[in-house]
Each structure stands twice: as C-alpha cells, then as structure tokens.
Amino acid sequence: MTHPTPSRTGVRAWLGLPAVLGPVLLVSMDGSILFLALPSIGRALDPGAGQTLWILDGYGFAVGSLLIAFGNIGDRYGRLRLLLAGAAVFGLGSAAAAFAPTPELLIAARVLMGVAGATLLPSALAVLGELFPDPRQRARAIGIFAATFAAGFAIGPVLGGLLLERFWWGSVFLVNLPVVALFLCVAPALLKDVRATRPGRVDLVSVVTSAAGLLLTVYGLKRAAADGLSASAVTAGLAGIAALVWFGLRQRQLPHPLIDFTLFRDRVFTFAVITGLLPLAAWSATAYLAGIYLQSVLGIPVRQAALLALPGAVALTATCVAAPAVVDRIGKRAALLVCHFSIAAGLLLPVAVAGGVGWYVLSTVVAGVGYGISFAVVADTAVGAVPPERAGAAGAIAETSNEIGNALGIALLGSLAALFFRLQGPGLAPTLDETLQLPGLADTSAAAAKSAFVTGLHAAALVAALLHLALGALALRRLPRSLGGPAVMREA
Structure with a gap:
C-alpha cells in the first residue's frame, strides 16, 4: 500500500x-x-x-x-x-x-x-x-x-x-x-468529501422553531421601535419568545440536540459565546448607521465614505492575524479584556466628542483592535473550555454566535436608533433618507431629522459600549487567569 x-x-x-x-x-x-x-x-x-x-x-x-x-x-x-x-x-x-x-x-x-x-x-x-x-x-x-x-x-x-x-x-x-x-x-x-460520525438526525422541528422564534421576536421589536407599541408588535414578540423558550426546553429532551445547552454551564464557554455575539452586534449596527451618517448627514460621497472605513478594516484584519501570537504571550484572559475595553473605548469616542470625520476614523481603528481579537480567540476559547469529545458542538455554537450577533446588532441597536428618530425627528417620514428626499423639505426639518438620527446613532453606540464595559468588568472578576482546558474551568 x-x-x-x-x-x-x-x-x-x-x-x-x-x-x-x-x-x-x-x-x-x-x-x-x-x-x-x-x-x-x-x-x-x-x-x-x-x-x-x-x-x-x-x-x-x-x-x-x-x-x-x-x-x-x-x-x-x-x-x-x-x-x-x-x-x-x-x-x-x-x-x-x-x-x-x-x-x-x-x-x-x-x-x-x-x-x-x-x-x-x-x-x-x-x-x-x-x-x-x-x-x-x-x-x-x-x-x-x-x-x-x-x-x-x-x-x-x-x-x-x-x-x-x-x-x-x-x-x-x-x-x-x-x-x-x-x-x-x-x-x-x-x-475531498468529508463525512463525520455525528450520530442522530437533524430535528427539523427545532430548526423551524428556532428560526421562527428569532424572526418573530425581532419583528415585534422592530415594529414597536418604528411604529410604537401595537397589538401586532406585542403579539409577534411574545410568540417569538414563547417559541424560543419551547425550543430550549425541547433541546433538553432530545438525545442529539441541535444546540447542547449543557455546555453553557461552563462560565468560560458562556463568556466566549457572548464575546462572539456582542462585538459583531456592535460592529454591524454602528457600521450600518455610520454609513448613513457619513453620506446623509455629512454629505460625503460614497467613494470617500468607503475609504474612510478602510483604516478600521485594516486594524481589524491585522489584529485578527496577529492575535494568536499575542495571545500566546499575554493569555486569553488578558486578550478578552483588551477586546471588550478597546471596543467600548472606540464606541464612546464619537459620543464623547463633537464628532467629525477624524474622530470617526480613530474610533473605528480603536474598536477594530477589539473586533479583531474577538474573531481570533472566540472559537478557540469556546472549544478549549469543553471536553475534547464536545469540541465540535462548541465550535458550531461559537460560529453561530458570530452570525446571530451580526443580525441582532442591526435588528436591536438599529431599532433603538429608529426609535430615537421617531421620537425626536420631524415626524415626516420613518427614516432619515426618506425624510431628506421629501419635495420642498424645509431646512429646519432637514436639520431636525439629521440631529435626531445622530442622537439615535449615539444612543446605539452608548448602549453597545456599556455592554462591553460590563463584560470587561465581568471578565476581570470571574474569568480564571489561565484559560486552559476544562480542568482549569472546573477549578475556577
């Protein structure tokens, strides 16, 4: 042979x-x-x-x-x-x-x-x-x-x-x-083709229930933020929450669950998954809102707006590449602290100062360091916190947290910004761009719409920053100094 x-x-x-x-x-x-x-x-x-x-x-x-x-x-x-x-x-x-x-x-x-x-x-x-x-x-x-x-x-x-x-x-x-x-x-x-030896079959009921629960919950939140509380928004939100609760209960009864919730008994695993979700939520929401801010509030052409996003993209990618070597020196706990505190600092910069293009670019670079760390260490931290035979399930949940975070950031923080625009804007249209496109729009109404949008952007960034500060403080108090395998966690 x-x-x-x-x-x-x-x-x-x-x-x-x-x-x-x-x-x-x-x-x-x-x-x-x-x-x-x-x-x-x-x-x-x-x-x-x-x-x-x-x-x-x-x-x-x-x-x-x-x-x-x-x-x-x-x-x-x-x-x-x-x-x-x-x-x-x-x-x-x-x-x-x-x-x-x-x-x-x-x-x-x-x-x-x-x-x-x-x-x-x-x-x-x-x-x-x-x-x-x-x-x-x-x-x-x-x-x-x-x-x-x-x-x-x-x-x-x-x-x-x-x-x-x-x-x-x-x-x-x-x-x-x-x-x-x-x-x-x-x-x-x-x-080459790959087939694993994972037992059992896919539970289609769990797939449908989890997707429906997420969509209904977010739909209810969006409707409430954009149009105010209504019977349809409340009904959809409650139905979504009920579906997600039922999904979680069903996983406990299945021999081969879609998501193994027992993994969340490990605090490091739980922290790693939240670190996979929250930075993506903050990044996606603020990047989306910043794109509108640059073009519709500051009047910057789309090409220049794209170039202004480049320093943050470079910082994120370079940090992701360099992070494994850095983590080997300072440890995962210190890396996670840097991750959350740098993201919080980057998000707070445009809120704390008067704004402007320079501060926007600086904030994306500072936060980009934290985002890059989250990409680089989350999966490895999650997998390292569980026994080897459960590494596949842990890695899948870590990957899922990134994508769910990307969607939830726009859905939840974007809805928060929409709520501020609805409450403080001129009330002529539900979004800034729709308002600015109205024929015969008065200068005072345009200024009020832009001001309301910036307030909503700052509110979304502030909420995301406070969540990252809270996670950083929690990591400082609750995570062990050495994030090794499962044995380290059980001792913690």
Whole structure:
C-alpha cells in the first residue's frame, strides 16, 4: 500500500485552501457589503424603515439560524456536496438580488443567500480539517480561515462603496458571481468529501422553531421601535419568545440536540459565546448607521465614505492575524479584556466628542483592535473550555454566535436608533433618507431629522459600549487567569 508523499499532499492542501476561502470571504463580506449601499437602494426601491432593516439582517438571521442544522446535514450527506450546492444557490441568490425590482423580492433574495451561506461555513471548516491532517498545518489553515472571515466583514463596506461609485447598487451582489463560478470549477478537483460520525438526525422541528422564534421576536421589536407599541408588535414578540423558550426546553429532551445547552454551564464557554455575539452586534449596527451618517448627514460621497472605513478594516484584519501570537504571550484572559475595553473605548469616542470625520476614523481603528481579537480567540476559547469529545458542538455554537450577533446588532441597536428618530425627528417620514428626499423639505426639518438620527446613532453606540464595559468588568472578576482546558474551568 502506497502513501502520498508529504510534499504532494502539502501542495494539494495549499492549493485547496484558497478555493475554500473564496466562499468564506463571500459569506462574511455579504453580511456587511450593504452598509454603504443602503442610501442608493433606498433611492432606487424606496423601502420602508422595516424593509430596510430586513434587507440588511434577513441574510444574517438565515445564516445564523441554520448554521448548526446544515453542519449536521453535511456530516450525514457529505461536506463537499453541500459546499457545491450552497455555492450554486448563493450565486443564484446574488443574481436575483442584483436585479430585484421591489424591496420584497430583494429581501427574499437576501434570505435565499443566507440559507446558502449557512451551508458554506461549517462545510468549509470541515473540509479544511481533511485537507490538513497535520495539527500544526491545520492550526495555520484555521487561522487563515478566521482572518479571511474577519477580512470579509471588514472590507465589505469598502468594496461596496467603491463599486457604487461607478456602478448601480446591484453591482454589490454581482461581484459574487465570478468567485462562485471559479469555486464550482476547481473545488471538485482540489477538495475531498468529508463525512463525520455525528450520530442522530437533524430535528427539523427545532430548526423551524428556532428560526421562527428569532424572526418573530425581532419583528415585534422592530415594529414597536418604528411604529410604537401595537397589538401586532406585542403579539409577534411574545410568540417569538414563547417559541424560543419551547425550543430550549425541547433541546433538553432530545438525545442529539441541535444546540447542547449543557455546555453553557461552563462560565468560560458562556463568556466566549457572548464575546462572539456582542462585538459583531456592535460592529454591524454602528457600521450600518455610520454609513448613513457619513453620506446623509455629512454629505460625503460614497467613494470617500468607503475609504474612510478602510483604516478600521485594516486594524481589524491585522489584529485578527496577529492575535494568536499575542495571545500566546499575554493569555486569553488578558486578550478578552483588551477586546471588550478597546471596543467600548472606540464606541464612546464619537459620543464623547463633537464628532467629525477624524474622530470617526480613530474610533473605528480603536474598536477594530477589539473586533479583531474577538474573531481570533472566540472559537478557540469556546472549544478549549469543553471536553475534547464536545469540541465540535462548541465550535458550531461559537460560529453561530458570530452570525446571530451580526443580525441582532442591526435588528436591536438599529431599532433603538429608529426609535430615537421617531421620537425626536420631524415626524415626516420613518427614516432619515426618506425624510431628506421629501419635495420642498424645509431646512429646519432637514436639520431636525439629521440631529435626531445622530442622537439615535449615539444612543446605539452608548448602549453597545456599556455592554462591553460590563463584560470587561465581568471578565476581570470571574474569568480564571489561565484559560486552559476544562480542568482549569472546573477549578475556577
């Protein structure tokens, strides 16, 4: 029996790595690429306030609510098959989004892209494990995977802004198609199929219940923020909460649950998952609101707004790449402290000062350091806090927390900003862009609308900053000085 030489195996693995990273980059990038495109989409399709938020976070909710389910499906039926099918559907959804004639169809296309994106992330990570059986090489590959995922979130707004300078808003979706086409051509030759030995079958009731609970809860919050308390908003919110509670109770009864909630008995694991969720929530909400602020309040052209986002993107990506080496020196606990306190400082900068472009750029760089750390250490911290046989479940939950955080940030903090705009704005339209587009708008009304939007932006940033300060203080008091394996946690 002959074995492939290490050199030949290595060449195939390192050729397969960029093939896997293409879809990963697209999935993360499409979570943020619309942040600077919303004003252009608003002028073209005239979506309402609620529709605007669903255009943004329908994608993230679809990805986050289905990640674990598709991880199970890939284990049973083959990761490569799921990767290929997901990439093809992602391309179709991108084409449909680019040419959507109405807000409703754009939302539907974004949800379809999110469903496809949920097939790509867990399968890509599993295929990487097959490509790199050597632990050291696998660690390097997963580090590159994490940096690519972080870079996608960071460069999404920049790329979107540069495309919008020359093309119409649909170009931010069409940019996906060449990457998808290339992946479909090279993946069958470079990648191997992977099937794990995870027992049991996917509980479809749990999948539907978790997704419905999230959507109904967020829908109720959005309606209440945009239109005030109403019977429909309260009913939807309560129904969503009930569905999520029932989902949690059901997981305790299943032999192979979709989410193993017993893992949350470990405080380090719980803290790691929250650290995966909250920074993405803060980043997505403030990046989305800042895109509107730069273009609609300060009147900065979209290309310049994109370039202003570049320093923060560079800080985030560079920190993500450098973080593993730094963590080896200072430890995970210190890294998590830096993560939360730097994000809080970055979020508070534009609130504490009069504002302006310079302070905005500085705040994105300071916060970007914290965001980069969160990308780099969350999964490793979560997996290291549980026994080895439960590492797969821990990693899946950590990945899911990132995507859910991305969607919840826009949904919850974006709704908070919308609430302030409704209460303090001139009351002529539900959003700033819709107000500014009204014919014959008085200068005083335009100024009042801009002031109300800035107040809402500052409120969202302040709430996110306070949550990060609270988490940093909690880490200082409750996390052990050495975050090792499960034994360290049990002693803590």
